[in-house]
Amino acid sequence: MNSLKKILLGEQGLVVIFAAAFVIVSLFVPNFLTERNMLGLLQSVVTIGIVACTMMFCLASRDFDLSVGSIVAFSGMAAVMVSNATGSIPVGLVAALLCGAIVGFVNGIVIARFRINALITTLATMQIVRGLALIASDGRAVGINDPAFYQLALSRFLTVPTPIWIMLILFIFFGFVLNRTVFGKNTLAIGGNPEASRLAGVNVVNMRIWIFALQGLVCGIAGILLASRITSGQPNAATGLELSVISACVLGGVSLSGGRAAMSGVIVGVLIMGIAENVMNLLNIQAFYQYVVRGLILLIAVLLDNLRSSAAGRRG
Amino acid sequence: MNSLKKILLGEQGLVVIFAAAFVIVSLFVPNFLTERNMLGLLQSVVTIGIVACTMMFCLASRDFDLSVGSIVAFSGMAAVMVSNATGSIPVGLVAALLCGAIVGFVNGIVIARFRINALITTLATMQIVRGLALIASDGRAVGINDPAFYQLALSRFLTVPTPIWIMLILFIFFGFVLNRTVFGKNTLAIGGNPEASRLAGVNVVNMRIWIFALQGLVCGIAGILLASRITSGQPNAATGLELSVISACVLGGVSLSGGRAAMSGVIVGVLIMGIAENVMNLLNIQAFYQYVVRGLILLIAVLLDNLRSSAAGRRG
């Protein structure tokens, strides 16, 4: 009894609540727990999941990035256009990653070096980059010449599609980075107390720049996979991604005021968002009601988590 | 010389920079400084301007409200549908204000009483309320039966349309509330240090609830004016309003980490957003380039303000 309570109220409480919800959904929603549906579900959260990895760092360091959706679209475009132009897919991929990283780097420089508010900066780059994607493509989808590009998304390893593997690898990688490396601890430190970190000799400015650059790079990965999945570069792709990703993170217990983050929480946050969408479609809930249900699920998830942690008597 | 520097670097620096920009734009953009265009410009910022008044309080108290766009749409719908149903415009207006205030109140209760993260809560209500608006109208705009409703927006006083007057009155009113009342000072105090404010006898929970309810009420006003201007209740109206309003506030120097806000700054922020849009259309800048330009203007505005205040040697 007591150990059950401990599990429920412990650090991993959200995971436990989530697991319980998962079991309930599996039992009551037909077609939910099939291999096909599970893979479909995981595929549908690949973009959110991948971007959430670095968004976690960004939020944990008390920053904020609204430009992720635009970067995903832009680097997807870059991948396709450069592949087409050079005839080489690897060159296209490198170009996409580079584009992503450069935008992220610029974000970082402006925010950390010139000390401009992160919300405004990334809101600005969100628009600038989206504009560039539209200008580059004249607002049109760009098709992929070499069908091998599709294989990125269609290929499978042990029956599981590559994008899902990539997402899983990134989960593990960034989970490790957060908890076990100097980079991760410094991220949490500058979020928890930037002044103290600076006084302890952490190079806060550089850390922030790196985190944004990394965020951009990872958006590049997401952009490539997305372009491959939809077999074209679309300048309008991934609008509104920023809010979904940030919600997934916050749902997973990442604190917006910095210093607190856990990969397991973020994964759960991402999955909750994906499952909600999936189940509503499986249950054939009408589009307008889906808005309401989506909102309620968000609320209930944080409410449960909150009850749990306040029962555990933690300090706000 | 020195006094010029003082003005530029003082509290009102942003206002001065803005005034300079305004003069330049007036000189170089044809048709800009005409009475017609000025009134058109002011009309175009009525929604943002009105909602920014209370968003300023919300941000200043370290909160966050993403649901404003949905509330504006929802209460506009309510105004139209209730007016149509009862045949009485005043009843419709009261219903709209009530709807807005209730949603805001619920936000406040959930956030302040149940201590749920404001971002998640308002993201949830944003979807729920939008869903309700769509459900109520079956996704289509609802026309206004009684043409007298249009008069709200069309009527003029001293050649200036009523909505602009209402916006100005709200600017003055909320400017006064922020600087000259206990409510305003308590808002700023909560944002500066919630725990210290609580110990100093500020009822932090109630204050936050009030601020959200007020925000909802004011969104109701904006919703009514919008419905009157567009002569219908549109369930899709005002999407993305939240980001514009928050940017206008941040641009105007409201701190996202609470405790800092000024009405004059917010007004300038709102005007910068409006003028940027207006001038780009006057200059016939191509749609895709508008994104880029809009982003750059945002960046330049904060950058200038930042240079100014760091020259003044204030602490971050």
Add this chain to the structure above:
Amino acid sequence: ADVKIGFIVKQPEEPWFQDEWKFADQAAKERGFTVVKIGAEDGEKVQSAIDNLGAQGAQGFIICTPDVKLGPGIVAKAEANQLKLMTVDDRLVSADGKPLEDVPHMGISATKIGETVGQAIVDEIEKRGWDMKNVGAIRVSYDQLPTAVDRVEGAISVLKSAGFPAENIYDAPQAKTDTEAALNAATTVLNKHADVKYWVAFGLNDEAVLGAVRASESVGIPAANVIGVGIGGAESAINEFKKPSATGFFGTVIISPKRHGYETALNMYDWIANGKEPEKLTLTSGSLALRGNYEQVRKELGIE
């Protein structure tokens, strides 16, 4: 005086509207007038766009409105600014839903386009000799956009009257109007009905149908078992046709942005410059383009 006309559209990022603008510009160049292009995604933006046109001394404007119910407000605003008004694509309606017949309009009814899509699907089903009972239909829906509802309902009405069983039509609501959202929604439908062998798909536009086609590929349904018919005919559709082997994206109903952009602009110009009022109603039609004939169809419509 110089003639200046406005061209306001609801979704400036969409290729369709880019094309309309392009053709309007072409007309302007030929006749020597100016087109001011403004994107207005909602009612409020429309209002300020009209004010803005008034302020810069335009004499009239053409608009594709974000919502047809904005009609009375647009008419009033145009009058207040003394601007001539014409609509394109979507026709304005009054509060009670009746078309505002006084406003000249060029367009195509959303329901009609939908019906063309439905007909194309029915024809192809018959050609492939499928039994409609064994076919599933994915309705990629975006119900908060009225045009989108009208289009898919148009398609459904044709399917049903051709004997397509209503219970085989499955809703895949997209959260946003991009391909990824359609892809995710359609994937769920396909997985839920894993036993269905043949599929047809339709939706708001090409992007929506492409999402459904991508979903079918990702769950391993062969292209020959899928008939997707889109609407629009811009690059995203053409890219499909250019792919080395045929995909489930069978065809697209192309509507001509040339007429909509070029002719409306000319009409407005004539109205202002020569006092020649345009026809109150001009309806254009959509043409089905397939992998084999899209180039020709586009040529006929004056695109490219």
Add this chain to the structure above:
Amino acid sequence: MAFLEFKHISKGYPGVQALSGVSFTVEKGAVHGLMGENGAGKSTLIRVLSGDQAADAGSILIAGEEQKYASVRDAFHAGVIVIHQELQLVPELTVAENLWLGRFPAKGGVILSKTLIETVRTKLEEIGIDVDPSAKVASLSIGARQMVEIAKAVMLEARVIALDEPTSSLSSRESEILFSLIDRLKARGTVILYVSHRLDEIFRLCDSLTVLRDGRLAAHHPQIAGTTREQIISEMVGREISDIWGWRGRPLGDIRLEVKDLSGPRLRNPISFAVRQGEILGFFGLIGAGRSEMARLLYGADQRHQGQVTIDGAAVSPNDPKAAIDAGMVLCPEDRKSDGIVQGRSIEENIAISSRRHFSPFGILNLKKEAALADEFISRLRVRTPSRKQDIINLSGGNQQKVILGRWLSEQDIKVLVIDEPTRGIDVGAKSEIYEILYELAAGGMAIVVISSELPEVMGISDRIMVMCQGRVATDVARPDFDERGILTAALPDKNAAGTI
């Protein structure tokens, strides 16, 4: 030989010249005291030394070498470590992580977590600090956090260590641990710059002393031997203060505040006591004795488990600070940074935040009155600031504390005043002024509860002292029976008793 040398250091902030041309030297292996009124520039000097702030002019020499730091990191590499006045820890990280922050032991970027924890554990044991290295800092009390900060300086073998008011949140026992650490460092040849307002400590520890006044060098004593307290005080404040306590008796009235069986989450044993009109009741105890917790429960800042608090016979509703204020009780909290100052707001606003409700009809401010109130307390408490409009965050630590005190002393119709560590970080000159105000208030019939970890202070100003130990009241002594040894003994935990805290 002069090991550390400051040459003509100047540093200005908008409206304030924090330092003007300060020069002095410190010998190798010396503990050098730095004294001065609040806002005299002590912390600023230390910030310049640590590379945190660049001086406008002047230079620093260590071992004859001029130091040029672009950042704190550079200063660290030059062997300079600073423990700042405001604690600089990351609450979300563990003790060990905080101690290693900025220089984690790592291989290829991956932290060697064993080394991390074990080195810290050994070090903490060696220096006698009883804190779990894997505990999150957020779960530690202020005192424990302060010890962690100190451990940081000791762990890194620095050439120069500056300690800015390290004992302000330590009790005598922890202070002793610190003093012995300082002795050891000194023996190693480390130069220690020691800032404190406590003269006892200065005399106990320091070899030499510098006094700053208004950002200038007021006095430099290469040898502390031979100087007197009176001399230093007058160098600091520019006047003589004979008796800083100035206690005088006053008639006591009926019982004002009565507390019965009060307990809460961190104060398990119910506590009861009463305070009369005009009485100043002192609470003494070691860190963690439960005094602050008692005060917070009394005031309603934390959730009460049980108990009743009455003022003049009327019950005060629990768990709501506002209700307590309405009932006539105020609490001046112990931790000014987290519970006191409202950052981003002016001195004026920080003072008026609570009392303005008495003179704001319909919620509309009376700006004149607020300004007058601010000016009054700025001058009475000698707050050093260019203007009452100054953001409180820009004040020196002691001046912030004065503003918070001003907030509560400016309250009207208060029947019960609870102040937790009222003079923490406050200079001697202002201290006597504060005591004066307390006596005045008490003479007006107020019941005052003073919590302090400084025994001389508690003994100097209280009419009665309650000594707490491990969450219980150990003894209750009336002024005629005050006895330093007796009180200290009562405060020390009994090794055999199993305390609840």
